[in-house]
Amino acid sequence: MVRSGPRPHRRRLTAALTALGCAVALTGTACTGHDDDGFRPGAADAGDPYVPGRGNGGYDVTHYGLDVRYDPTTDRLTGRATITATATQDLSRFNLDLVGLTVGAVTVADKRAEHRRKDGELVVTPRDGLARGRSFTVRVDYAGVPTSVADGELGSGGFLHTADGAIALGQPDSAATWFPVNDHPSDKASYDIAVTVPDGVSALSNGVPGPQSSADGWTTWRWSERTPMASYLSTLVIGNYRVVTGVHGGRPMVTAVAASLPATGGAASSLARTGEIVDFLASRFGPYPFDSYGGIVVADERIGYALETQSRPVYGPAFFSGDHPNPSVVAHELAHQWFGDSVSLYRWGDIWLNEGFASYAEWLWEEHDGGRTAQRNFESQYASTDWSQPSIEPGRERMFGTAVYKRGALAVHALRRTVGDDTFFRILRTWTSERSAGNATTSDFVALAERVADRPLRPLLDAWLAGGAAPTLP
Structure with missing residues (x-):
């Protein structure tokens, strides 16, 4: 990540943190349910002081399948998240991070599960305890008007509504504003993302583009990021964009510039050097670590930073003010594909x-x-x-x-x-x-x-x- 203008361990939690699961249970009361059988709640926090309340314990996510529909005229998002995870303890209940959206049905292993909300947490109690080492699937149906995240350091983030769509972006917080997630970089996972929007509207995200389909005035865009990704590196950019799709080094290259910005100006010319810059960095850092390339330049002035969203960085408009090229910021965000995206942090202090x-x-x-x-x-x-x-x-x-x-x-x-x-x-x-x-x-x-x-x-x-x-x- 880089701001415009002047700018001033592995997935599993430690045994000590996991042992605190009952103490930090969101009810504030003694643990119940399956605890008598040795099952206990997962921790409701990753224990990272830089992001209090974010992340959760007791399980390790391996994959997110996200299917969302967004209507720019109402700002309403409806979604289904299908989450595949493995229990890292005998688990009686667990938390997912989710901010501001209404949850309908929740199932665990195809059985209806109890759920409740507490601040930015979705607390899920499966019908049966989940034994340590067991792989399980959680399905969450949710809907509502997503919210932004206030962050004085970076400016606006989270899910931002725009005149022609929306932008989901931010560090360290953003993912939990549009899907239920274990929102900490120590728990990386692969993603499949399907985004349905009105015909004529672009819906851009991470990874390899898949086939598009249209029906009844709506188009579904599909994206797949198979290499494990930290949740804050996920993005969703919806609106009127000039999208350019090509191939570089045998991999898909997708770049996009907001239609309100000049078609041949500094933003477009800078993104056009993405392949050249990636090749140079690969000569210094080793092979490029992902299956696709690209970049997105947004026009929203609230985004005064660029972020290394995996495989497809997002750049705020201020980096190309006066319509001047700025390949330096492209080099910065592309370098993150190795340092930060492929090799990610355990904790934000590093x-x-x-x-x-x-x-x-x-x-x-x-x-x-x-x-x-x-x-x-x-x-x-x-x-x-x-x-x-x-x-x-x-x-x-x-x-x-x-x-x-x-x-x-x-x-x-x-x-x-x-x-x-x-x-x-x-x-x-x-x-x-x-x-x-x-x-x-x-x-x-x-x-x-x-x-x-x-x-x-x-x-x-x-x-x-x-x-x-x-x-x-x-």
Whole structure:
């Protein structure tokens, strides 16, 4: 993710957090139901202080099948979510994150299940307890007018209604505003998304495009993301867009620009370089990790950021103000396909692993494209950095601050200068290969870098990422 203008572990929860399931049960009373048989509720929170109340325990989602219908004239969305998951404990009930929509029927393993709402939670009690290791399917029918999410750091997010449709987008919150979800990056899953909208309206999402079908004045657009995806990386963009579909490197490429923006201006010309930029980044980071490419430029001024929505980043209009090209932001969001999307976080406190590497990719691209060298960018940023602000565990209010992005990029270049180019790029390619489609921590990265470089690197990275004074230049 990158904001326009100046910008200031694996899926399973720990045993300790799971053990708190009864204590955090939303009833506030002693656990009941199947608990006498050893079954207990899953935790109602992922335990991540950066997103309190988000995520859930007791199960691991493997797939979301989403079938939604949206009417721009009424702002009403109706949906059915079919969720495939595996119980990670003997489970008497479990939670899904869902904000502001009305739930109709819920079934678990094809049997009607009890359900209730509590704040942004959907609490589901299946008819029978779910034994640890059991795969099960949850079906949720829901409807209503989706809501946005207030976030002072980024601006508007969640499900945003527009004059011609809607945009579902945001970090770290957005998914739960339009479908029931285990809304934390530690639980990644594959997706099939079908979106039905009035004829003539585009409905764009993640992954490989499928066949469209039309009936009675409505068109269904289909998308499939088979590589596990963190929930905040899902998107839905509905409205009047110029959609361009092609093939790059044997994979589908889908780009779209809001019809209200110039047809041949800076936004369109920047997206047109997506394949070129991906190929350059692949030469540095290793093979591109997904089955499709693309990008979407929206016209809504409320979106003052770009977000690395998996396989198809979404860009706010301010990045192309004055109708100027901006391939740098495209390089940033495409770099996230490796750093953040394929290799995802366990917890938001390690967000520099996403933003530091994506910011560094901007420097690599600029040098490749005939601009300043990465070294010149490093020197300039080093001189202006506030070393009192850490890249690691920056705090919720500084999740998207300069230390996460630019100090993170400084640490990456310091590593490069210390180990040399051959070892440095071998570290990056090993990281993106060994951790592909999974989750990781800063400690995981340090350990891998030390293994590949065959030397201690923790003191170096600690100084550049979290030290309170300017580190000595390597």
